[in-house]
Amino acid sequence: MEKLRTLKQFGIEVPEAEYAPPGHTACAGCPGAAMMRQMLKLLGPKVVLTNPASCSGYFARAVEVPLCRCLFEVAAASGTGIRAALDVTGDRETIVLVWAGDGGTADIGIQALSAAAERNEDFIYACYDNEGYMMTGMQRSSYTPARAWPTTTPLPQPKKERKKDIVGIMAAHRIPYVATATIAYPEDLIRKVLKAKTMRGTRFFNLLAPCPTGWRFPPSLSVKLARMAVEGRVFPLLEVEDGLRWTVQEPQGRISVGDYIKMQGRFGHLREADIEAIENSVHEEWELLLAKASRVCEL
Amino acid sequence: MALEEGTGRGRYELLSGAYSAACGAMLSRAQVVAAYPITPQSTVVERLSEYIAQGELDAKFIPVESEHSALAVLASASAGGVRTFTATARQGLALMHEVLHWAGRGRCPIVMAVVSASLGPPPDIGMEQDDAPAQRDTGWMQFYCQSNQEILDSIIQAYRIAELVSMPVMVCFDGFIMSHTYEPVFVPDREVVDGFLPPRQTKFKIDPENPLRFFASPGAVAGAGYLSKLRRRVQDALEVAKEVVGQINEEFYQHFGRRYDVIECYRAEDAEVILVAMTSVASMAHDVIDELREAGKKAGLVRVRMFRPFPKQEIVAALQNASKVVVIDRNISYGRSGILALELRAAMYSAPKKPPIFGFIGGVAGLSITPGRIREAIEYTFDHREPDDEIIWLGIPPWEE
Numbered sequence: 001m002e003k004l005r006t007l008k009q010f011g012i013e014v015p016e017a018e019y020a021p022p023g024h025t026a027c028a029g030c031p032g033a034a035m036m037r038q039m040l041k042l043l044g045p046k047v048v049l050t051n052p053a054s055c056s057g058y059f060a061r062a063v064e065v066p067l068c069r070c071l072f073e074v075a076a077a078s079g080t081g082i083r084a085a086l087d088v089t090g091d092r093e094t095i096v097l098v099w100a101g102d103g104g105t106a107d108i109g110i111q112a113l114s115a116a117a118e119r120n121e122d123f124i125y126a127c128y129d130n131e132g133y134m135m136t137g138m139q140r141s142s143y144t145p146a147r148a149w150p151t152t153t154p155l156p157q158p159k160k161e162r163k164k165d166i167v168g169i170m171a172a173h174r175i176p177y178v179a180t181a182t183i184a185y186p187e188d189l190i191r192k193v194l195k196a197k198t199m200r201g202t203r204f205f206n207l208l209a210p211c212p213t214g215w216r217f218p219p220s221l222s223v224k225l226a227r228m229a230v231e232g233r234v235f236p237l238l239e240v241e242d243g244l245r246w247t248v249q250e251p252q253g254r255i256s257v258g259d260y261i262k263m264q265g266r267f268g269h270l271r272e273a274d275i276e277a278i279e280n281s282v283h284e285e286w287e288l289l290l291a292k293a294s295r296v297c298e299l
Numbered sequence: 300m301a302l303e304e305g306t307g308r309g310r311y312e313l314l315s316g317a318y319s320a321a322c323g324a325m326l327s328r329a330q331v332v333a334a335y336p337i338t339p340q341s342t343v344v345e346r347l348s349e350y351i352a353q354g355e356l357d358a359k360f361i362p363v364e365s366e367h368s369a370l371a372v373l374a375s376a377s378a379g380g381v382r383t384f385t386a387t388a389r390q391g392l393a394l395m396h397e398v399l400h401w402a403g404r405g406r407c408p409i410v411m412a413v414v415s416a417s418l419g420p421p422p423d424i425g426m427e428q429d430d431a432p433a434q435r436d437t438g439w440m441q442f443y444c445q446s447n448q449e450i451l452d453s454i455i456q457a458y459r460i461a462e463l464v465s466m467p468v469m470v471c472f473d474g475f476i477m478s479h480t481y482e483p484v485f486v487p488d489r490e491v492v493d494g495f496l497p498p499r500q501t502k503f504k505i506d507p508e509n510p511l512r513f514f515a516s517p518g519a520v521a522g523a524g525y526l527s528k529l530r531r532r533v534q535d536a537l538e539v540a541k542e543v544v545g546q547i548n549e550e551f552y553q554h555f556g557r558r559y560d561v562i563e564c565y566r567a568e569d570a571e572v573i574l575v576a577m578t579s580v581a582s583m584a585h586d587v588i589d590e591l592r593e594a595g596k597k598a599g600l601v602r603v604r605m606f607r608p609f610p611k612q613e614i615v616a617a618l619q620n621a622s623k624v625v626v627i628d629r630n631i632s633y634g635r636s637g638i639l640a641l642e643l644r645a646a647m648y649s650a651p652k653k654p655p656i657f658g659f660i661g662g663v664a665g666l667s668i669t670p671g672r673i674r675e676a677i678e679y680t681f682d683h684r685e686p687d688d689e690i691i692w693l694g695i696p697p698w699e700e
Contacts, residue, residue, distance in 0.1 A: 084361060085377075085505065
């Protein structure tokens with residue numbers, strides 16, 4: 001029997017087994033490492049991890065499940081290949097977990113990902129979203145929010161374009177499951193992963209991973225930043241089933257977007273007018289999201 | 300190939316080169332096939348998907364969105380311990396370039412058919428042979444075929460070789476000239492092939508019961524000392540492969556009654572001028588050699604079948620008694636010369652005797668190489684003591700403003 005630990009206040013049982021032991025080389029305060037650990041606990045022991053070039057390599061290399069590293073732009077193709085090998089040898093039980101960064105997902109990797117989603121390949125794809133190329137030193141990705149200054153859109157010309165809507169893109173593929181989650185709400189992450197585990201086909205997670213190194217905040221505040229992103233409605237928690245049924249989760253606490261922005265060095269140059277513009281844009285996105293939702297519930 | 304040469308159980312079928320490649324992969328019981336269509340390869344994967352759809356081949360067909368993904372799917376599937384196949388051509392192979400290195404250094408025993416034709420610009424499908432030779436540094440073994448029978452047989456052989464040395468193999472042939480030309484091909488019964496090629500066995504594969512890391516550094520940070528030794532092991536594997544190719548060729552002969560050496564010599568022992576060529580140029584050259592012999596000219600042919608690993612010893616031995624060597628390349632390593640000519644010059648540098656090498660470039664961008672062109676190149680070589688230049692253009696005049 002699997003040993004389970006109960007998160008009593010949430011009524012959720014989590015396996016005690018660990019597949020991501022301590023001793024990895026991720027940055028201090030990296031929520032990516034913590035979320036990978038959580039996911040592997042829930043999906044293991046019959047799970048295979050594939051992982052392209054990204055800073056997640058610094059913690060993925062330490063896992064105690066089979067690891068298949070792959071080229072930057074092929075994460076979804078690699079997951080497809082592993083699934084195919086398992087399938088033709090009669091192993092339908094083992095779960096394939098693809099774990100990539102936002103560049104590997106939405107930029108260089110989007111061709112392979114879109115194709116795999118269109119074929120409804122049977123794997124769980126987790127994008128840990130730290131809003132930039134953090135492995136190579138915080139360069140701009142299509143996930144970088146407007147007005148931040150990654151090193152390839154330096155001041156006085158910070159990024160102009162909005163963050164790419166990967167949730168909308170993946171939902172448009174009508175895959176069985178798309179969800180967002182983050183480190184500040186482990187009970188929500190656990191529930192969603194367990195739900196995805198019962199499904200077949202392409203299941204996509206976008207996991208917000210506030211990056212102390214790249215976003216410029218103290219490593220002790222990663223979880224707080226993740227919570228603030230949700231409470232500021234910058235990073236809505238949601239689920240999309242079959243690309244059609246959108247459930248949006250309303251955070252209980254509310255903070256202003258400005259409070260979230262002001263915590264981060266990458267926005268340090270912004271004036272009140274800029275922050276107000278960001279607030280307007282966040283509000284607009286939230287309204288658009290609600291219009292898509294068939295259900296809005298409390299988080 | 301004469302009909303009576305087929306031995307063992309099987310039957311003759313009229314097959315194109317493309318269908319011969321698909322048939323070879325089917326008989327080899329490839330388990331995962333991922334491919335993207337590109338002229339002139341498309342009929343290879345069409346036929347394979349038919350085999351799979353009709354249950355003749357128990358495999359998974361993955362219709363990927365690019366050649367890059369096709370090979371990436373196979374690299375990871377290969378780490379999963381299964382037998383994999385794909386086919387490509389031209390731009391498709393060029394697009395795969397990054398993954399070719401990955402699969403080569405990653406020691407994946409993938410087998411791939413390469414149907415050569417032009418690289419753009421402009422987008423064109425004429426014959427040229429710069430796609431496959433340009434990938435010679437990726438760790439892949441390369442065989443170049445001159446008949447449809449050889450294509451089918453080489454794919455079956457390639458799996459034995461690839462899986463024994465844990466290196467990927469390309470089986471290359473010419474677009475249209477071979478891929479779309481029908482020849483009688485002896486198709487062996489599946490049981491005969493099964494007797495030669497058992498299911499893939501591998502010590503290491505992706506397995507939750509035995510968690511290992513694939514394509515990964517041993518620790519959190521790559522150690523250059525460790526990794527540099529791995530690079531050297533790739534070279535060692537290809538050195539071992541030279542011997543394995545010979546052994547498998549003999550074993551293949553015992554099973555099927557056909558054999559293919561790494562180089563094949565035709566009337567070369569006493570030849571004054573030896574032509575070195577690959578694929579359909581080599582197959583056409585046989586008649587040209589006969590004609591020249593009848594005219595009293597001692598010409599011979601060395602066909603290079605295995606290009607990687609390069610059979611240096613065999614080539615040096617075959618060319619030792621020639622007074623001159625003529626090479627026809629259907630490719631250009633821009634800024635240098637034809638690729639086969641370059642390889643021959645390097646191989647012959649340390650040979651006891653160094654016959655002058657006449658490096659012709661022709662038949663690129665869809666230009667035909669006819670028996671007449673081949674004869675022209677050989678006769679030029681007879682008539683000249685030394686080549687005028689490192690490149691002699693065969694039917695390609697200079698640009699005029």
